[in-house]
Amino acid sequence: MSAISRRELLVGSLAAMSAAALSGCAATTGGANAKTLQFWHLLSGGDGITMQGLIDGINERHSEFFVRPTVLAWGAPYYTKLAMAGAGGRAPELAIMHSARVPGYVPGGLLDPWDQERLAELGVSQEHFSDRVWENNLVGGELFSVALDAHPFIALYNTDICEAAGVLDSDGQLLRPDNPEDFLEMCREIAGHAPGHALSYGFLGDGPQIWRLFYTLYSQHGAVMDFPQGGTAEVDGDAFIASLELMHQLVDGEITARQGTIDSAIAEFAGQRSGIHFTGVWELPTMQGAGVPVDATMIPPIFGQEAVYADSHSFVLPHQMDPDEEARQMTYTVVSELLKGSFDWAGAGHIPAYLPVTEDPEYAQLMPQAHYAEAADHLVYDPTAWFTGSGSNFVGDVAQIVQGAIVSGEGYEEALEGFLSHVNGILTRPNPANPEERQL
Known part of the structure; x- marks a missing residue:
């Protein structure tokens, strides 16, 4: 099977x-x-x-x-x-x-x-x-x-493959490079010891997946986005483009699949054919159930600053x-x-928000959840606006704007302009959940 x-x-x-x-x-x-x-x-x-x-x-x-x-x-x-x-x-x-x-x-x-x-x-x-x-x-x-809880976007990793590639530290934890060059080099080392790709990351036609990684990388620059209702979006253009450029470098066919989907990424990592899997914490039980020798960490601070997308x-x-x-x-x-009683909730991969639970010595023994518990101090939520957030149309719209640049490695400036135009257009519209705005 x-x-x-x-x-x-x-x-x-x-x-x-x-x-x-x-x-x-x-x-x-x-x-x-x-x-x-x-x-x-x-x-x-x-x-x-x-x-x-x-x-x-x-x-x-x-x-x-x-x-x-x-x-x-x-x-x-x-x-x-x-x-x-x-x-x-x-x-x-x-x-x-x-x-x-x-x-x-x-x-x-x-x-x-x-x-x-x-x-x-x-x-x-x-x-x-x-x-x-x-x-x-x-x-x-x-x-x-x-x-x-907090359910961040994290890095699961196959300890056997990563150990063979020499990318674990003295404690057996995945190395955490703090610049793009070292991160890409680490991935290439993993690729040489993985039957499939170094990294399983599904994104094709998947707005949430694209947004989770993009906003993690964007935030690692120390950059923020501000979407003031009735105003103009404030976005760091350099961080925006640099994040897309790195995402394109990842999908080179060696580090990760050129056109991977979420299902193919899950299958590859569950089949122990890749070393790292960028995914939500909710996939941890799936991988444990599949028998993967799995550990977990926050996505490395590739652009220098600890930041992890979450909701x-x-x-x-x-x-x-x-x-x-x-x-x-x-x-x-x-x-x-x-x-x-949310200790049991941690078993599903989520980080309980109630600190007495995560600060209990029992939680420190829960593996690999305890290895990414510190993500609670580095969470990055969606830019505050009526149209953002999990399950919103916004992330699907963003994917349509930036996916072409991720795949082709071209059109980064056009993607930025398209993103700004799209967000600024929404900012002129009333919040449909606010009767007062609808009447204006």
Whole structure:
């Protein structure tokens, strides 16, 4: 059976188990007078199973309420339904959003802010999160989301292949070059000892994959992007072009495939034919299940500065016209217990956002998750705007603009101009989730 088939079988099995878990818990409603707390999320596969296990534990501990999850399709369908529920004031008690999407929902009143004092009473406050994660939860100084995790774009690596190539340090960890030349040389060393390519990186026709690596490299220059609504995008043109140039150098047919897809990249690394795999942390369980001798690290600081693209699954309070205060207090309890019990969430590859979990000695023994836990201090989230974030059309649009330059090694200036033109065009449009802007 091929590596990709193993992955498909694994995902299919996990999905079936998740559906069985959800249907199995549907008959359980807590005590006779238990309140039902509706919880919407978009977690499927292994993530869905892990989340359901956490929910089951909470339901077993509490007879006064029952958490009823509803799993909706990832991406636009989920966010559209959530926006409609918030706009109508008939939303669930709790939902999960990617934190980068939250700023676009706040201006339209689709989310209610969290009461920080109420959270603090339950042992959840600013001191329990890294500065970067906490700041990303704030919109206009108010707390509109509470991060469950950070899921960065990282480097998985095959320890056998990389050891043979001589690119591990004295601790057995992958070397972390801090300039493009040394990184490319390291990859060529790996290529000489890998049956396939040095690096598995799928990007063809894949907006999220292109954006994750591009924005990681861009941010490693110390550069930022600013997308002011109604204004003009501020972008470092030199960092933009240098990042595309390196991505083209990678897809040379030796370091990585010239036209690799995400599926072919996963299959290659799972089949132990490459030394490194640039991917999200969520692929770690897949590779462990495939028997790959795998370790992990942040993507090396190729342009000199530590930076890693990431998003966070975060808890939000969808707006309710007349919230049941008792149910809302129970919702706070649910979130506090999910955060405190998120060690199991780390097993899915994610970095728990609640610091007492990652600072526990038990977490230091969790491998290879502990080897990239420091990424929480170097996270780079999407530029703040109503149209950015996971599951948005923005990343697909960017891919169409820059993919040709990545493949051909030509047209970098045109790609930059196209990017700026596209973003500036969107900045003139109203946020569709904000009624006040729509009326202008």
